[in-house]
Amino acid sequence: MTVVEQLTAVLGDLVDTDAAALEAARADRSGHAAPGRPLAIVHAETVGHVQHTLRIATATRTPVVVRGAGTGLAGAANAGDGTIVLSTARMTAILEVRADDLLAVVEPGILNADLDRALAPHGVWWAPDPASREISTVGGNIATGAGGLLCAKYGVVRDAVLGVDIVLADGRLLHLGHRSVKGVTGLDLTALVIGSEGTLGVIVGATLKLRRRTPGAVCTLAATFPDVRAAAAASAAVTAAGIQPAIMELMDAASLRAVHALLRLPAPAPGTAQLTIQTDGPAAAADADAIAAVLRTHGGSTTVTHDPDEGERLLAIRRSMHAAMASLGTTLIEDVAVPRSAMPVMFDEIARIERRYGLSIPTVAHAGDGNLHPNFIFEGSDTPDVVWRAADELFRAAIALGGTLTGEHGIGTLKSRWLAEELGDDQWELQRQIARVFDPLGLLNPGKVFADRA
Amino acid sequence: MTVVEQLTAVLGDLVDTDAAALEAARADRSGHAAPGRPLAIVHAETVGHVQHTLRIATATRTPVVVRGAGTGLAGAANAGDGTIVLSTARMTAILEVRADDLLAVVEPGILNADLDRALAPHGVWWAPDPASREISTVGGNIATGAGGLLCAKYGVVRDAVLGVDIVLADGRLLHLGHRSVKGVTGLDLTALVIGSEGTLGVIVGATLKLRRRTPGAVCTLAATFPDVRAAAAASAAVTAAGIQPAIMELMDAASLRAVHALLRLPAPAPGTAQLTIQTDGPAAAADADAIAAVLRTHGGSTTVTHDPDEGERLLAIRRSMHAAMASLGTTLIEDVAVPRSAMPVMFDEIARIERRYGLSIPTVAHAGDGNLHPNFIFEGSDTPDVVWRAADELFRAAIALGGTLTGEHGIGTLKSRWLAEELGDDQWELQRQIARVFDPLGLLNPGKVFADRA
Secondary structure, eight states: OOHHHHHHHHHGGGEEOOHHHHHHTTBOTTSOBOSSOOSEEEEOOSHHHHHHHHHHHHHHTOOEEEESSSOOSSSTTOOOTTOEEEEOTTOOOEEEEETTTTEEEEOTTSBHHHHHHHHGGGTEEOOOOOTTTTTOBHHHHHHHTOOOSSHHHHOOGGGGEEEEEEEOTTSOEEEEEOSSSOOOOSSOHHHHHTTOTTSSOEEEEEEEEOEEOOOSOOEEEEEEESSHHHHHHHHHHHHHTTOOOSEEEEEOHHHHHHHHHHTTOOOOOTTOEEEEEEEOSTTHHHHHHHHHHHHHHTTOEEEEEOOHHHHHHHHHHHHTHHHHHHTTSEEEEOBOBOOGGGHHHHHHHHHHHHHHHTOOOOEEEETTTTEEEEEEEESSSSOOHHHHHHHHHHHHHHHHTTOBSBSSSOOTTTSHHHHHHHHOHHHHHHHHHHHHHHOTTOOBSTTSSSOOOO | OOHHHHHHHHHGGGEEOOHHHHHHTTBOTTSOBOSSOOSEEEEOOSHHHHHHHHHHHHHHTOOEEEESSSOOSSSTTOOOTTOEEEEOTTOOOEEEEETTTTEEEEOTTSBHHHHHHHHGGGTEEOOOOOTTTTTOBHHHHHHHTOOOTTHHHHOOGGGGEEEEEEEOTTSOEEEEEOSSSOOOOSSOHHHHHTTOTTSSOEEEEEEEEOEEOOOSOOEEEEEEESSHHHHHHHHHHHHHTTOOOSEEEEEOHHHHHHHHHHTTOOOOOTTOEEEEEEEOSTTHHHHHHHHHHHHHHTTOEEEEEOOHHHHHHHHHHHHTHHHHHHTTSEEEEOBOBOOGGGHHHHHHHHHHHHHHHTOOOOEEEETTTTEEEEEEEESSSSOOHHHHHHHHHHHHHHHHTTOBSBSSSOOTTTSHHHHHHHHOHHHHHHHHHHHHHHOTTOOBSTTSSSOOOO
């Protein structure tokens, strides 16, 4: 029997070989696609289905690509020739909510925003909020170690997971972590699985650490600056002043101009960059006033609103970034992170790289945590070599500043050639050996993360 | 040449074979000692000294026990026959403080309290606060994944480390993590090293995530309850009510009685248990009032003070616990953690185990995060078998409640026989294989954590 026949014999209708579905599984939201086409998609509905699939994969030495909603931006869930796509998108149950213990137990396929809406009546909050939260799964959030807009104040997904259940490549189920908020029993494999991008095991359940819903109103500020360096310096000064906004987003001039064009707003003055900041909690108003004062001393023109609708209107400009970039051409979204004080220098480096390679690199940043998203724009579906060379310099600049080549999107296929550069050869090899302990045959997401070095 | 001669040839006076020093290195603060005596202590002062020591250890296949201040409570730093003790206690430098980026770079031997005092003039705070903070090192804090009194609100050490530098058993130096607050580049080996108890590598440096110093006053509450179950239920109700104290400590009747006797305070009424709670930040007073109301509805008699000195006097009762236990006999301090709502049931289990084995098990708890420290008291230096049997039941009860056998002290030697019980055989074996990737010859802390199973 072929692999697909073996899968179908055990899993029946859950095995999907529809041509359009297979085609869709080749790509994620990065716009990049794996070469070739997968053998089949298994739409797992239970842990048992995941175990059956992996046992067949191991017996037949067939590579497996785990997929949630396919909203990744680094190619980690792109499924190519000869692979089984193992989808956990149908495993959407919320198994338990304990508001008193601030925890929930969920299946991996539930969407981040759906989970949070289900928690709201309990007075608790699933804080991790990738921009994709309405369309991305909790399992994918964990597998990529994703961030979001609120994470400077409320942490990333790594801070919000008490335990994960994973199925290993050979079909064994492991329960990692525990339900208590503290615990140091052996090595922290839960932390190791977070951000492992499908290379260690298949996440089939998670015990999540919740927060109380934040009471009180929010305040929203928008501030414009004559250039991006001033905006970056102002945002770093907010952090250095000891004020903690919930959201602090920076848009450079090219980004702001593109969004204004998309939304048919008046064009900003040339060079104008913008910070959009939101404060929350009992001190929201006082924090907003203190932040506005810092921004003004750094040359910002500020608008503050206590009206939630007006605040959403201000934030909508930032939220339209992805659409605005897509309107300009094919986009390669990068994701470097640097210490917050290094943001002005990082923007200088981006400007230098733009000049050197004759490129425009519109950049937005989660300025509260030093995470920048430079966007390379080009025509057609193949990333031009000049873009890769410019990206290469961008990564080196971030690493030289004490940062990293990916703050929240992951390595996937798109950054694997730079992984050893950041880790060093010794750590790269050590990490690959650790992955082999989980997956000795190398069947889980082969060619991702630890692909051969450039 | 012998191993000691080889060490001395390279490291000279840093190699210590003084009999009293070797004897002291056999034990930590658990009161338990390793059998036999180590070969020598190397007092490393630089990363290079650590690398030299480990290269000789690897060449001669000599086991190495890393030691900071020796304040551990699980035996992980106890050095027995034939081992080299590698002490990082002299590596105390603060290499960098960046208040704007909320980070510091330090050597591992600096004491937690010394670091925090050095940070105070910069307006930043090293929040992890094990009870041993005046005498324990930052490196030991990281190596054990320690907790403390404030961690329900301000996190454990795991939440406060951006990166670690480690030397592998073969002498290679690896830089794990980065200086940016976000980063998902490859597997999170920083998280894996935190709490690894000297089994993966020697921590020779750390990049720490600091907090702003909390402005404003603190409020302190003490509340007595007719029995420990009521106190436990009241503390769980505080968490469930969505109020976050900075400190919430519970003492059962036997603990409270022993401390009152030690401090020559009037004896509490039989059965009386106590909660000691501190709130901080701008809402300290309002939070304290809200907490007092919750405690009273659960049968508590409350005292609230806004006076810092009076607050310290109330907390001194809790801080005298260790001395009070020592005055009763030899102590085996346990460290189970459970979900907060399970604390009343866990106290029921402790009472049942006391009755079954005819033991008194005075227990204190970091009630804000469900971490209990049951103290077994006995005569002499050898832990009686009945204590091990009672401890065995205690661990099983905690695990059955979704908890763990160690919340903050670690596995070391004292809990290694129960590790597989909590992890399951498959995960236990996987963890041991991961340790072997770092340390293929098994030279780092052999017989600790992954010792043979019971």
